Amino acid sequence: MTLDSRIPSGPIAEKWDRRKFENKLVNPANRRKHEIIVVGTGLAGASAAASLGELGYKVKLFGIHDSPRRAHSIAAQGGINAAKNYRNDGDSIYRLFYDTVKGGDYRAREANVFRLAQMSVLIIDQCVAQGVPFAREYGGLLDNRSFGGAQVSRTFYARGQTGQQLLLGAYQSLMRQVDAGTVTMYQRREMLDLVVVNGQARGIVCRNLITGELESHGANAVLLCTGGYGTVFYLSTNAVNSNVTAAWRAHKRGAYFANPCFTQIHPTCIPVSGDHQSKLTLMSESLRNDGRVWVPRNQGDRRPADQIPESDRDYYLERRYPSFGNLVPRDVASRAAKSVCDEGRGVGDTGLSVYLDFADAIKRLGAETIKGRYGNLFDMYKRITDEDPYKIPMRIYPAVHYTMGGLWVDYDLMSTVPGLFVLGEANFSDHGANRLGASALMQGLADGYFVAPYTVANYLAGASMPAVASEHDAFKEAKATAQARIDKVLSVKGNRTIRDFHRAVGAICWDHVGMARNEQGLQGAIGEIRQLRDEFWQNVLVTGEKNNLNPALDYAGRVADYMEFAELLALDALERRESCGGHFREEFQTPDGEALRKDDDYSYVAAWEFQGVGARPALHKEELVFDEVHPSQRSYK
Amino acid sequence: MAMTVTLKVWRQAGPTAAGRFETYTTNHVHPDMSFLEMLDVVNEEIIKAGKDPIAFDSDCREGICGSCGLVIDGLAHGPDRGATTCQVHMRRFRNGDTITVEPFRAKAFPVIKDLVVDRSAFDRIIAAGGYVSINAGGAPDGNSIPVAKDVADLSMDNAQCIGCGACAAACKNAAAHLFTSAKIAHLGLLPQGAPERSRRAIRMVEQMDAEGFGSCSNEGECEAVCPKEISIASIARMNRDYVKAAAGK
Numbered sequence: 003m004t005l006d007s008r009i010p011s012g013p014i015a016e017k018w019d020r021r022k023f024e025n026k027l028v029n030p031a032n033r034r035k036h037e038i039i040v041v042g043t044g045l046a047g048a049s050a051a052a053s054l055g056e057l058g059y060k061v062k063l064f065g066i067h068d069s070p071r072r073a074h075s076i077a078a079q080g081g082i083n084a085a086k087n088y089r090n091d092g093d094s095i096y097r098l099f100y101d102t103v104k105g106g107d108y109r110a111r112e113a114n115v116f117r118l119a120q121m122s123v124l125i126i127d128q129c130v131a132q133g134v135p136f137a138r139e140y141g142g143l144l145d146n147r148s149f150g151g152a153q154v155s156r157t158f159y160a161r162g163q164t165g166q167q168l169l170l171g172a173y174q175s176l177m178r179q180v181d182a183g184t185v186t187m188y189q190r191r192e193m194l195d196l197v198v199v200n201g202q203a204r205g206i207v208c209r210n211l212i213t214g215e216l217e218s219h220g221a222n223a224v225l226l227c228t229g230g231y232g233t234v235f236y237l238s239t240n241a242v243n244s245n246v247t248a249a250w251r252a253h254k255r256g257a258y259f260a261n262p263c264f265t266q267i268h269p270t271c272i273p274v275s276g277d278h279q280s281k282l283t284l285m286s287e288s289l290r291n292d293g294r295v296w297v298p299r300n301q302g303d304r305r306p307a308d309q310i311p312e313s314d315r316d317y318y319l320e321r322r323y324p325s326f327g328n329l330v331p332r333d334v335a336s337r338a339a340k341s342v343c344d345e346g347r348g349v350g351d352t353g354l355s356v357y358l359d360f361a362d363a364i365k366r367l368g369a370e371t372i373k374g375r376y377g378n379l380f381d382m383y384k385r386i387t388d389e390d391p392y393k394i395p396m397r398i399y400p401a402v403h404y405t406m407g408g409l410w411v412d413y414d415l416m417s418t419v420p421g422l423f424v425l426g427e428a429n430f431s432d433h434g435a436n437r438l439g440a441s442a443l444m445q446g447l448a449d450g451y452f453v454a455p456y457t458v459a460n461y462l463a464g465a466s467m468p469a470v471a472s473e474h475d476a477f478k479e480a481k482a483t484a485q486a487r488i489d490k491v492l493s494v495k496g497n498r499t500i501r502d503f504h505r506a507v508g509a510i511c512w513d514h515v516g517m518a519r520n521e522q523g524l525q526g527a528i529g530e531i532r533q534l535r536d537e538f539w540q541n542v543l544v545t546g547e548k549n550n551l552n553p554a555l556d557y558a559g560r561v562a563d564y565m566e567f568a569e570l571l572a573l574d575a576l577e578r579r580e581s582c583g584g585h586f587r588e589e590f591q592t593p594d595g596e597a598l599r600k601d602d603d604y605s606y607v608a609a610w611e612f613q614g615v616g617a618r619p620a621l622h623k624e625e626l627v628f629d630e631v632h633p634s635q636r637s638y639k
Numbered sequence: 640m641a642m643t644v645t646l647k648v649w650r651q652a653g654p655t656a657a658g659r660f661e662t663y664t665t666n667h668v669h670p671d672m673s674f675l676e677m678l679d680v681v682n683e684e685i686i687k688a689g690k691d692p693i694a695f696d697s698d699c700r701e702g703i704c705g706s707c708g709l710v711i712d713g714l715a716h717g718p719d720r721g722a723t724t725c726q727v728h729m730r731r732f733r734n735g736d737t738i739t740v741e742p743f744r745a746k747a748f749p750v751i752k753d754l755v756v757d758r759s760a761f762d763r764i765i766a767a768g769g770y771v772s773i774n775a776g777g778a779p780d781g782n783s784i785p786v787a788k789d790v791a792d793l794s795m796d797n798a799q800c801i802g803c804g805a806c807a808a809a810c811k812n813a814a815a816h817l818f819t820s821a822k823i824a825h826l827g828l829l830p831q832g833a834p835e836r837s838r839r840a841i842r843m844v845e846q847m848d849a850e851g852f853g854s855c856s857n858e859g860e861c862e863a864v865c866p867k868e869i870s871i872a873s874i875a876r877m878n879r880d881y882v883k884a885a886a887g888k
Contacts, residue, residue, distance in 0.1 A: 049775070056774040068696065069762050071802055072704045088782060124778075131778035133771045133831045135795040142785025160795060166703055167798060174770035181766040189759070212751055241698040278672045280679055281700045382701065385719070385726050388671075451775040499686050501679065546691040550653065551752040554682070554692050 005258075005609055005624045008412040009113040014630055015095075018117045021413070022456055026463035033058035034184075036462050039206055039221040041193045041248055043070030045165070045443060046426025047227030048172035049450025055179030057455055062219055063176070064191045064208055066243060066556075071173045074229060074241040075446060078165025079286035079379070080149060081157035082129075082443040084122040089146055093154040095119045100631055101152050102441060105331050106406070106434020107583035107599065108633040109264070111607070111626060113413055114431045118441075121448035126158055128451055132171040136160050148291060148329065149439040157440045162286055162378045168443055172450070191217070192556060193248040194484040196224065196255045196422065199476045202467055203422035207480045209488075211556055214549040216481050218472035222465075223421045223458055226252060227450070230405035230427040232265065234564045234571060235516070236508020238402035239271060239284040245560035246567050249409055249428050257417040258609035258622060260410035260430035262567075263575035266437055266584045267517050268403030269335035272386055273355040277505075282401040283386055285358075285379055287335075287439050290328045292363035292372065293396065295319050295335070297356050301346040307357055307395045318342055326638040333436040333584045333597070334638060336400035340517050341595060343399075350397045359395035400517060404442060406433040406584065407574070410609040410624070414457035415449060418609075421465065423458060425449035430607065435583025488548055491558045496541030500554060503538050504561045507531065507568050515572050520588040524576040528569055532616065535565040566615050573610075577621070580604045592635070601633050642668040642729060645737040646681060648693055651750050654757075658750065660739070670730035674717060675700060675707060677729055678740075695754040700725040702866060705801030708808065709754055710741040715805035715864040723803060723866040743808035747815070747851040758804045760850035761818060767846035768839035769822040771832050784830050791829070798825040799867040806861035812853030817861035819847050820877035821869050827880060837884035844881050 010017040010024070028036065036059050040051040043065035051063045067073060085098040098119040103110055126144070130136065136158050137145040146155040160167035179185040190211040197205040197218070205220040231246035232238040253259045270285045298305075299316045318338055320327045330338075339356050348354050364372050369392055373380070380391045387397070408430040415423050415431070426446040433441060470476075514527035538561075546552040580600035581590040590598040607624040643666045651658030667680050675697050682692035697707040707724040711717035717727040732738065740754065748756040786794075798821075806817035823840055826832030832839070855874060862871045 053775040067698065067704075067706065068758055069705075069802065071762075072698055072706050074699060074704070076704050077699045077701060086781070124776075126781040127778035128773075128775055130781040130784075131771065131773045131831055133794075133826045133829050135791050135798050135825065135829065136781075137795075138786055138788045138791040140788050142787050143782050160798075163703065163799065166801075167795075170798065174765060175773075175775075177762060177766040178770040178772060180762075187762070241704060242700055243698050275671050276669060278669050278676050278680065280673075280676050283701050381721075382726075385722065385728070388728075388730065455775070499683055501683060543686060545686050545689055551694050551755060552691075553694055554686060 003418065003622070005410070005622050006412065007111060007624055008414060009111070010413065014113060014116045017113050018120060025456055025460035028459045028463050030058055034060050036060065037062065037221040038458065039064065039219060039224045040227060041206065041225065042073065042227035042229060042428070043067070044073035044075035044227060044229060044426060045169055045172055045446030046450045047073070047225070048169065048176045049447050050225055050227060050425055050454045051185050052172060052175035052179050053451050053455045054458065055182065055184035058184065061179070061185040062188060062221065063185055064188045064193060064206070066190065066192050066211065068189055070176060070187065070189065071170060073169065074244050075169045075443070076166045077241065078443055079162045079284065080288040081147065081159035081164045081440040082125065082168060083149070083156050083440040084126045084158060084444070085119055085156060086123055086126060088144060089155045091154045093156050097154065098122060098156065102432070102438055103434070103631040104636060105436055105438040107436050107597065107636060108434065108601070108605070108628065108631070109261070109582055109626065110432055110434030112628060112630055117453070118432050118445055118448050121452045122444050124452055125444060125447045129168055129171050132175060134160065134167045134171040147288060149288060152438065162376065165443055168447065172447070194251060194559070195480040196252040196419070197476050197480045198255050198419060199470050199474060202420050202465065204467070204470050205472065205477065207477065207484050209484070212551050214547070214552070216484055218477040218481060220470050220472050222462055222467060223423065225423045225425055225454060225458070226409065226428050227425045228428045230408065231262070231567060232402045232405050234508065234568055235402040235511050236505050237274065237279060237282050237512070239268060239282050242281055245563070247560050247563045250563045250567050252409065252417070252419065252422060254612050256419045257422055258410040258611050259407070259570060260607050260609045261407035261574065262571045263515070263578055263585050264406035264435045264583060265402060266332060266404040266406060267336040267400040269332055269339055269400050270358060270398045271401035272383060273350060273352065273397055273399040283382065284401070284403060285383060285396065285398060287332065289358060289376060289379060292375065293328065293358040293360050294362060295328055295356055295358055297342045297347040297349060307359070316347070323638045330638045331436060331438060336517060337586060339400055355397040355399040357395040358398045360391060361395070364392065404437055406430065406435060406437055410607065414460065415453055416457065416461065421461060423454060425454055435585055487562070488555070488559065491542060491562060492544055492548060492555070494539065494542045496543050498541050499543055500558045500561050503534065503542060504564070506534055507561070507564055510534070511568055511571060515575050518586050518588050519575050521576065524572050527572045528576070531565070531568045531572060538562065538565050570610060570619060574608055578604055578608065596635070599633070599635070605633070640670060641666060642670060642732070642734040644668050644677070644732060647737065647739045649741045650693070650753050653752060654749050668729050670728070672729045673700065673725055674711065674727040674729065675725050693754065694752045697725055702726045703801060705803040708743045708803045708805055710743060710808060712739050715743060715809040716866055721866060721868045723801070743804050745804070745807040745813035745852070747813065748804060748807065760852070761802050761804065761815070763850060764815065764819055764843055764846045765822065768835065768842035769826070771826060772835060786829060794825050794828040797821040797869060797873055800869055801867060803866060805864045805866060807852060809860040809864040810853065811858070811860065812856060814855045815847050815850070815852035816855040816874045816877065817865060817869055817871065819843050820873040823877045823880055824873040827876070836880060837887060840877060840880035840884045844877070
């Protein structure tokens with residue numbers, strides 16, 4: 003199968019209008035006859051379900067939590083970008099597009115990114131109208147701040163809880179549709195398989211997490227909005243229930259997985275303190291607006307921060323990147339932190355952290371102003387570390403945060419399985435090899451509010467599909483497969499817990515597929531993952547019942563899928579013999595340690611086709627074409 | 640620096656099953672652990688003993704998703720003010736402590752299993768009117784209606800509600816007034832939410848009653864345990880909105 007990205011022809015600024023015009027429409031009276039399944043209730047899922055409900059489709063929404071409002075979009079702190087140019091500082095749709103393509107290290111699809119930048123302005127309007135209480139200035143207009151990777155202030159925010167407020171806005175619109183009867187919610191359900199009939203996505207099999215019952219749900223289209231796979235690393239800033247299961251099972255049914263090695267390690271997280279930790283906590287990178295990052299100039303300098311004079315400090319980001327300073331993009335900031343720690347200049351008990359110091363900002367602006375900007379983040383930091391960042395510098399270290407890779411989609415966000423659409427972090431499309439700050443919220447909402455409603459309609463209007471009952475053989479087969487996997491994991495009754503296996507696979511990924519990767523490490527990792535997967539099915543221990551609420555069993559299914567997914571992650575990293583964005587191969591770097599891309603060989607999207615567990619997946623390449631932004635070595639100096 | 644703690648945990652196999660306290664002692668507690676990480680450790684020990692681990696809800700583990708919610712030694716979300724259960728750390732306890740852990744109890748929050756309760760009543764209260772009725776696509780420019788900063792800030796104070804249910808769990812009447820009023824205040828304060836202010840108050844309050852939440856007797860237990868420190872002043876606002884709307888009906 004050749005990958006057709008179905009990018010509309012014409013100038014980049016007209017492509018989306020052209021596609022919208024070419025798209026077929028569904029008559030309002032017919033919409034309620036079309037059933038659409040939406041899986042996942044974060045920004046992408048909630049906004050898509052709400053918008054499709056508003057249009058009159060019959061929507062079924064599935065989520066693993068007790069309420070749609072719990073989805074992990076809720077935890078995004080810093081903000082959402084939009085090319086409003088309210089600051090009069092030279093921003094435009096084209097500039098946001100340019101920054102995002104460049105920030106993604108020229109591994110994103112230009113047409114998608116341009117549409118994203120166009121939609122960004124609509125999102126802010128939509129959210130304000132929903133009652134999202136964005137930060138305001140005294141004059142009553144919307145406030146903005148700057149964020150990593152940009153030299154304009156285009157980030158809208160609601161204190162340090164922007165994701166929460168945007169998700170609640172989408173959730174409220176969604177609940178309005180639930181009240182109106184267009185959306186039916188199925189919470190505490192986990193999608194365990196995609197049902198494909200005659201080559202079209204026609205439904206899902208999911209598990210009722212309270213009763214353990216497997217349920218079949220049919221539809222005319224399925225939208226996966228199930229987020230990323232960051233928890234494959236065990237420790238990440240993701241919620242502990244975030245997982246790859248829905249996407250992975252869809253992959254096994256024919257959806258190609260694109261660029262899994264593009265993972266984002268966020269530079270400003272609270273460092274690891276011990277092996278009891280279940281997750282890591284992000285400190286919004288907005289902190290880098292006022293905080294200065296430094297380490298001691300000399301190796302092994304163990305003095306407390308306040309006893310290290312200016313002359314013995316190395317503000318390494320300001321030194322290496324004078325024009326962007328502390329606001330360099332995430333991948334650059336993370337790698338720089340790793341390299342100073344590797345040099346033995348890291349701070350804290352473990353030596354695996356760097357300072358983020360607000361002393362200058364407090365001196366310049368006063369503690370009250372700093373509190374107004376970052377109060378809740380400072381409180382959060384103090385609660386976790388027992389240290390007061392108003393007095394001693396924060397310590398931060400990079401942690402896995404976001405995954406740019408995901409299921410391959412065309413311009414219409416449709417996967418390689420017709421009728422299966424993938425939105426938000428679960429797809430691969432907009433961020434290339436590195437995502438800029440405040441862009442994830444933008445993408446989730448753009449996909450859900452403003453893209454899927456048009457493209458799904460076009461699919462529904464154009465596809466011919468027979469009625470399929472949930473007694474169809476494809477449903478029976480999917481259900482039997484899911485049941486067999488549950489029974490199998492319960493039947494092993496070995497000696498090692500799920501958490502232990504998860505930690506083990508996470509450690510392999512962090513050590514070899516983390517911030518720095520190399521040929522030998524990746525080859526070794528693939529072997530280790532295979533071995534661990536074999537051990538998993540021989541020695542895993544899951545207790546409790548299958549016909550009752552059993553979070554340990556839910557967890558087992560997710561970790562079992564990571565045992566398979568991790569191998570693809572490592573393989574993709576191995577096969578991409580270049581460095582770009584979050585994918586840093588030690589063999590490919592410039593003399594001063596920056597990522598060295600190989601555009602002649604790797605300017606493509608790697609889309610992998612499943613061939614069986616342990617079998618080498620087939621690689622399909624989507625060549626990337628850059629008509630607008632000419633790839634160059636990214637410079638933030 | 641390992642600590643030993645003894646837990647008395649509410650175990651209940653299902654909604655209709657009888658519950659009871661079970662005692663667990665663990666020696667593998669570190670002061671830097673969060674309370675939920677401590678429960679993870681206990682669960683690992685239970686699993687290794689071949690038994691059914693303690694079911695509890697949690698997700699983001701940074702105090703924003705609202706999934707977690709335990710009553711720790713009689714306090715919803717435990718001993719820290721302005722914090723969720725997942726933000727409580729074991730350094731708040733002493734070596735050798737015995738800690739009682741229960742689910743959020745309220746008539747409208749039936750127990751599903753162990754420490755997990757059904758809070759879908761909150762979703763239904765929001766569905767009754769906790770929104771602004773606009774469809775995607777037709778919104779005016781975000782800056783077309785200025786909103787005074789203090790109004791936006793007060794709206795945001797209320798919008799911070801994470802829907803955890805601690806307010807109802809702490810209230811002796813199991814009332815959901817703080818939750819409901821936070822949404823009514825968040826939206827009612829903003830010009831975008833003003834057109835539906837009366838309808839919203841009537842419908843949300845009626846739904847709250849229909850779900851079986853109790854009445855408010857102004858004791859402020861809700862405010863004291865609210866992890867986002869939402870003020871009971873919002874309840875007064877809700878009552879005003881409701882009375883005005885009901886009078887005008």
